[in-house]
Amino acid sequence: MGAAVGVAGEGFTDEESDEGFVHRIFREAPQEDSGSDTLGNYRYQAEVAAQMCIALVTQDFVESVVCEWHEDLVVSYADGSVELVSVKHRGKRRAPWNVADLCKNGGLAHLFDRWRACDGLSNVRLRLATNAGLTSGKGGAATLKAMCGADPEITTGLDAMASTVAQHLLKVRWKQHYATIPEVPEVARLGDIAVPAGFTDTVKLFFAVLHIDDELPSRQHITDVNLQSLLIPAIATLQRDHVDVEATYRALVERIEKSNRDERDRGQLAVYLADPTRVFHSVQIQQRIARRRLTRAIVLDTFVSSRAAVPTFARGQLPIVAPGGGNLRKKMARGRIPADEAAHAERLRSAWYVTWSAHRSGLAGDTTELANASFEVLDTVFVCREQAEGELSDGAPYGLRMNQLMTRHLTPDALGGGLTIPVNGQHLRGLAYQLCDDCDFYFSDWFDLSDEEAL
Structure with missing residues (x-):
């Protein structure tokens, strides 16, 4: 050509x-x-x-x-x-x-x-x-x-x-x-x-x-x-x-x-x-x-690294359903994220829960490590939200596009120090979904979660 x-x-x-x-x-x-x-x-x-x-x-x-x-x-x-x-x-x-x-x-x-x-x-x-x-x-x-x-x-x-x-x-x-x-x-x-x-x-x-x-x-x-x-x-x-x-x-x-x-x-x-x-x-x-x-x-x-592949669940780990999740479901529904993608988000949140539970030491350093990782993940999430809002016309639902960008950008290579435990992109997205469930961010404009019916 x-x-x-x-x-x-x-x-x-x-x-x-x-x-x-x-x-x-x-x-x-x-x-x-x-x-x-x-x-x-x-x-x-x-x-x-x-x-x-x-x-x-x-x-x-x-x-x-x-x-x-x-x-x-x-x-x-x-x-x-x-x-x-x-x-x-x-x-x-x-x-x-x-x-x-x-x-x-x-x-x-x-x-x-x-x-x-x-x-x-x-x-x-x-x-x-x-x-x-x-x-x-x-x-x-x-x-x-x-x-x-x-x-x-x-x-x-x-x-x-x-x-x-x-x-x-x-x-x-x-x-x-x-x-x-x-x-x-x-x-x-x-x-x-x-x-x-x-x-x-x-x-x-x-x-x-x-x-x-x-x-x-x-x-x-x-x-x-x-x-x-x-x-x-x-x-x-x-x-x-x-x-x-x-x-x-x-x-x-x-x-x-x-x-x-x-x-x-x-x-x-x-x-x-x-x-x-x-x-x-x-x-x-x-x-x-x-x-x-x-x-x-x-x-x-745009080059994507294949280095250091980490399984989502280590051999012998059981996929346990993480507690909570109600806030995440409401927020994804308000952000017009399809039900199948919302269900997958729940599974990734549980994968993060299992991985973090298995690797944390129980010492005071865990809190610092999790806080550092959470800051980096949230920084990336907010960048994804800003980009999603910018790509769409004013007032249009941006939750679906935001979630797509999170899939691309929440990778171990894209983040800094953060966690010392081995994680992959699925784990980091799971942490992001947990932070969403904890009300650290939304997939839409803010709304009163108590006014939404439970899903």
């Missing part, structure tokens, strides 16, 4: 805005797109971004990936260039892309419009990435692919292909508004569309910065390909021991999906890039980019 990159970081100060995001594409907000609302397409887009992010950790010439900014992805390179990437998945029952489909539904019109909005800057490249094949033969989409790029494989017939693509783009403009594609009168036949003077030449310049990648894995296979062909070799290159490959991949895709949806102030914003002399920098715009930006450090932070 060529060179690759990374997505949204956290926190972007005014001072940093003078140092980073120097490319003009990041100085103005992009025009809003409805895009595909299907979960499968969003997931596929995230997994394509994962390919770039995995490459990011081993390739120095790639700096970052920004999700959902002017295109599905924007890849930034160390030389100051950027690549706008449009991702299109096509079901196996659909025919290969032809030129008309590529322009209408395959993202070419969108890429052309974004490129024109960048004033055709020399350091802007374009990529259409898809899993579907291309029609062959004279005038087919495979021929168009071979005519693209700085060093095209085919140049014979370039003028005719550019004229055809120009007419298709103008036809698309009849039904879809693109500010940089001229509006011409509608006619019955494609060949009768009157192409404005100079537009075909602009399309040929568009070809020169476009790359069409039609060899992505399908939705059914992309996870396995990414794991076996990209992530495992990257881990070996980095010489990282004890990495849980599948957990790391899940964490990476989740981080990318967060970047895709972290847009709390979305609006209809114009697409244009300022004159080179323009010095205006919108702090709000920079912060929005920062939330969507993945860097090498952020990608490496």
Whole structure:
């Protein structure tokens, strides 16, 4: 898939805005797109971004990936260039892309419009990435692919292909508004569309910065390909021991999906890039980019360790039901956490109860050790709550998302000193649920537990 990159970081100060995001594409907000609302397409887009992010950790010439900014992805390179990437998945029952489909539904019109909005800057490249094949033969989409790029494989017939693509783009403009594609009168036949003077030449310049990648894995296979062909070799290159490959991949895709949806102030914003002399920098715009930006450090932070696996119950231990639990059940119900996850939380609370009972010495030091561990767990819980609240709209129930984040972040590697006894993530979540039952935190806004019916 060529060179690759990374997505949204956290926190972007005014001072940093003078140092980073120097490319003009990041100085103005992009025009809003409805895009595909299907979960499968969003997931596929995230997994394509994962390919770039995995490459990011081993390739120095790639700096970052920004999700959902002017295109599905924007890849930034160390030389100051950027690549706008449009991702299109096509079901196996659909025919290969032809030129008309590529322009209408395959993202070419969108890429052309974004490129024109960048004033055709020399350091802007374009990529259409898809899993579907291309029609062959004279005038087919495979021929168009071979005519693209700085060093095209085919140049014979370039003028005719550019004229055809120009007419298709103008036809698309009849039904879809693109500010940089001229509006011409509608006619019955494609060949009768009157192409404005100079537009075909602009399309040929568009070809020169476009790359069409039609060899992505399908939705059914992309996870396995990414794991076996990209992530495992990257881990070996980095010489990282004890990495849980599948957990790391899940964490990476989740981080990318967060970047895709972290847009709390979305609006209809114009697409244009300022004159080179323009010095205006919108702090709000920079912060929005920062939330969507993945860097090498952020990608490496998603790596999950498999070191020091500790069983939830030691051999010979009996799973005893911990006393209490009523407050926890009420709080999880108010936080809209599903009943099966709430029941699992109860089991983890009992697992913590059994483990702590078996390992505590009965001496005064136990109180200090438990207090230290509780402080660390609560710190992590509050961070998870803040993140969950931030990801959702104001007033929306955040308990379910908060619980998901606790599952990811309450791990022995993520915490400091805390406990001296061997524990795993299940034990730490069990301690968290016990602290919730003790009324140290809620999965929702505070409420009077006595007013809730017992569950």
